[in-house]
Amino acid sequence: MSDFNVQQEINKRRTFAIISHPDAGKTTITEKLILLGKLIQVAGTVKGKKNDRAATSDWMSLEKERGISVTSSVMQFPYNDRIVNLLDTPGHEDFSEDTYRTLTAVDSALMVIDGAKGVEDRTIKLMNVCRLRDTPILSFVNKMDRDIRDPIELLDEIEEVLGIAAAPINWPIGMGRDFKGVYNLYTDTIHVFKPGKGSVIAEDIRIEGLESDEAKALLDDEYADFCDEIELVRGASHQFELEQYLAGQLSPVFFGTALSNFGVREMLDGFVEWAPAPLNRDTDVRTVDAREESFSGFIFKIQANMDPKHRDRIAFMRVCSGTYRKGMKMRHVRLGKDVKIADAVSFLAGDRELVEEAVSGDIIGLHNHGTIQIGDTFTEGEEVKFTGIPHFAPELFRRIRLRDPLKSKQLQKGLQQLSEEGSTQVFMPERNSDLIVGAVGVLQFDVVAYRLKDEYKVEAIYEPINVYTARWVDSDDDKAFAEFKRKCADNLAIDGGGHLCYLAPTRVNLSLTEERHPKVNFHATREH
Ligand code: GDP
Secondary structure, X not given: OOHHHHHHHHHHEEEEEEEEOOOOOXXXXXXXXXXXXXXXOOOOHHHHHHHHHHHHOOOHHHHHHHOOOOOOOEEEEEEOOXXXXXXXXXXXXXXXXXXXXXXXXXXXXXXXXXXXXXXXXXXXXXXXXXXXXXXXXXXXXXXXXXXXXXXXXXXXXXXXXXXXXXXXXXXXXXXXXHOOEEEXXXXXXXXXXXXXXXXXXXXXXXXXXXOOHHHHHHHHHHHHHHHHHHHHHHXXXXXXXXXXXXXXOEEEEEEOEOOOOEOHHHHHHHHHHHOOOOOOEEEOOOEEOOOOOOOEEEEEEEXXXXXXOOOOEEEEEEEEEOEEEOOEEEEEHHXXXXXXXXXXXXXXXXXXXXXXXXXXXXXXEEEEOOOOOOOOEEEOOXXXXXXXXXXXXXXXXXXXXXXXXXXXXXXXXXXXXXXHHOOOEEEEEOOOXXXXXXXOOOHHHHXXXXXXXXXXXXXXXXXXXXXXXXXXXXXXXXXXXXXXXHHOHHHEEEEOOOOEEEEXXXXXXXXXXXXXXXXXXXXXXXXX
């Protein structure tokens, strides 16, 4: 690629994630998006593919049993003249940490709302995460083929609950059995509802002009009412403003039904047009321009055993600038080492393929043999570190013990790797040989035990332990820090990344300790 083309390629990228509450239709809409990308002809294979994999990779059957998506994946597909990178966010709230990090790797988000249910709590949480970075949000109100709530009420709810202005782009004509289509408020076009089934996307039947005879025929008895409604909507709702959308202050809203393949195309057309191309990103030293020539990227996720034949782990990298070229040398900044990468993979429609070139906005997978950690930065030699990819202090703790004490080496290794992946956090107290596992959600413990057994052949049991929370500690004052370490030695532990933590048995203990050691900093999150 000449440099001119690289710029063009970057401008084509649209890298995003879907935020929604479980069951709102994220999986269904993902299938239809990929179908629109024409990469797979039969929608319905997204879940199917996951299940195929689960058949070969055992621990994923846990995910199947629970009906949740523990892992997240990446899908790339072309649409119009754009290249769309869709990052899947795990659906279960136990994995909010993983989701959070995924949201650090995107430039915008698509919010899918179940029209019958409105804004649900998981959506609120994810939205709050997006707001931290002013991520632009486009909304899709799903399930118009059912009796949903009053669309005006839904817009009010989006505005009130999520604190973001909502600008309807199209407006539904009826709902449920009487759903007739959507009317685009900006182009004065009706898209007539024709359910597409499975892999079929219904042809786009349009009626130009609400004033037209065809529109009147379609709406029939409801014509006058609908015209009144549109007048009301135009008067009472926000106008779409691109600037405000890009600033994360206003969300364009589309109505449709993912299951019937309707309205998704209109939404995707708007999305690829308006959503931001790769954005600039901050490092500890400077802001990296997404369009600069020199390559850089960071790791936001590590996933184990995607390909059971290789039992490898894949580190997911968001490319932040420049171009990855097969066989190139990159600096692994944390280790201060140059590595030659010839076998990075891309995720065309969810399948892994060797990638020759990738630009800003793309996600590539690096084979990880234990050297790569979440948050690691790779560059073409520059000593910078991307910021804003935190670890959260776990809220639940258990002591982990082996049934067979001879296997402690495997246990250590397993826990170390699972913590590098971000699946759990481990803490090793300074005063004893306990191993403490920390989690943000209780389900994580089950997953860890399952994977230890499945992948590392160790049977571990959990025991309750009196830890309320963990705080990463540091200080600029060496003397005060030494004093703190001496006095609090019983509560100190090293985490999986080698960082010192204070394990507080109670909330009261934590605040007392903070008071007694004012020169020590207690951090609830740790930047990778
Ligand atoms: P996820 O949990 O957000 O991934 O949701 P899914 O895509 O798995 O959808 C949850 C359920 O809602 C499934 O039974 C879907 O078939 C159904 N569903 C998704 N979209 C629609 C829609 O537009 N209309 C109707 N009636 N059902 C839908």
